[in-house]
Amino acid sequence: MISLRLRVDPLPIDQPIVIRLRESYTADQTQHDAILVDHDGERREYDFQGFSFVVRASPDEDLDGDVLLVVPGQASAHRLIRATSTHNTLLVTEQCDQLCVMCSQPPKKYHADLFEQFAVAASLAPEDAMIGISGGEPLLHKDRLFPMLEAVAAERPDIGFHILTNGQHFEPSDAVRLVGLGSDRILWGVPLYSTNSRTHDLIVGKVGAFNRLERGLTTLMRAGASVELRTVVLQQNWRDLHTLADYITTRLGFISVWAIMQLERIGYGRMNWSSSFKDTSMEFEQIARSVDIMAARGMPVSLYNFPLCSVPATYRGYAPSTISDWKRKYLDFCADCSLHAACGGFFEWYSHDEGFAALGAL
Numbered sequence: 001m002i003s004l005r006l007r008v009d010p011l012p013i014d015q016p017i018v019i020r021l022r023e024s025y026t027a028d029q030t031q032h033d034a035i036l037v038d039h040d041g042e043r044r045e046y047d048f049q050g051f052s053f054v055v056r057a058s059p060d061e062d063l064d065g066d067v068l069l070v071v072p073g074q075a076s077a078h079r080l081i082r083a084t085s086t087h088n089t090l091l092v093t094e095q096c097d098q099l100c101v102m103c104s105q106p107p108k109k110y111h112a113d114l115f116e117q118f119a120v121a122a123s124l125a126p127e128d129a130m131i132g133i134s135g136g137e138p139l140l141h142k143d144r145l146f147p148m149l150e151a152v153a154a155e156r157p158d159i160g161f162h163i164l165t166n167g168q169h170f171e172p173s174d175a176v177r178l179v180g181l182g183s184d185r186i187l188w189g190v191p192l193y194s195t196n197s198r199t200h201d202l203i204v205g206k207v208g209a210f211n212r213l214e215r216g217l218t219t220l221m222r223a224g225a226s227v228e229l230r231t232v233v234l235q236q237n238w239r240d241l242h243t244l245a246d247y248i249t250t251r252l253g254f255i256s257v258w259a260i261m262q263l264e265r266i267g268y269g270r271m272n273w274s275s276s277f278k279d280t281s282m283e284f285e286q287i288a289r290s291v292d293i294m295a296a297r298g299m300p301v302s303l304y305n306f307p308l309c310s311v312p313a314t315y316r317g318y319a320p321s322t323i324s325d326w327k328r329k330y331l332d333f334c335a336d337c338s339l340h341a342a343c344g345g346f347f348e349w350y351s352h353d354e355g356f357a358a359l360g361a362l
Ligand code: SF4
Pocket: 307, 308, 309, 310, 330, 331, 333, 334, 337, 338, 339, 340, 343, 344, 345, 359, 360, 361, 362
């Protein structure tokens, strides 16, 4: 697994700061850049505004352009942006007003406001980067999130964002601001688990969530926003999946894509694995039916986090590699698989003993 933290020697600071690591001086140098002055084994010494800043990493690891969040007194820094990766996500809050049975990042009460630092980090990202924003629920802090997005848009219009939100906090009055942010720059990832409001509410652990979500989706539609509708396949919603496909094609024709997703075995997803995981390698019919409904009506659909050998051959074209590089792994039998390069494999925390029953190299 790729570490999202780097060991550092603490700096004499009293506020979290953002630092970009550079191998040498460049034309686009900023006050946030630290320039490499010495490299000896795992130890790299940078010049940051006249201070020595020491980072420790594997000697062959490429850190040029990486953006770090350095916190006072901490001997490790958060690697917010890895310049060579397309899988960079800013976790802007751990607070949430839902309690989903499959939550990979169970909510916490405490919130550390780092929006200013995140805005700086995004503005230092490589050209045309698409940066993920997740939580918790980012829109619990939309009074801080929207200005951050607007500030980055003003400075770096080439940067895009993929924002995961539970869709509970959009108000009709947000539409103008959403239009201003631009539908080409922001993709909103919004979960919908069932057309049955009770089932949806039970999955997300919040009474009234379905109705609230319908209103949020209406606001996004009116703003012309780009929406990736996300549905994790669970034992709880499995039987209704084709009904959801019907609902999407008749009522949510504006969405950019419907992502049918496999479960991530971490957080509450791990705790509730035996009661939630649906082994789609054994039973794919509902997914096939749902994909067919979407395709027949000309709407985009995708299968996220599905190992390719769990998907029948005719549907593999719908299953791109989606698991982020830093948390992706393959199993022993993948070594001889002809589809290895195209397959997204497994989450690092996937346990094959409790996982898909019908897999194997192709
Ligand atoms: S054997 Fe491994 S690499 Fe091949 S399709 Fe299955 S999970 Fe993917």
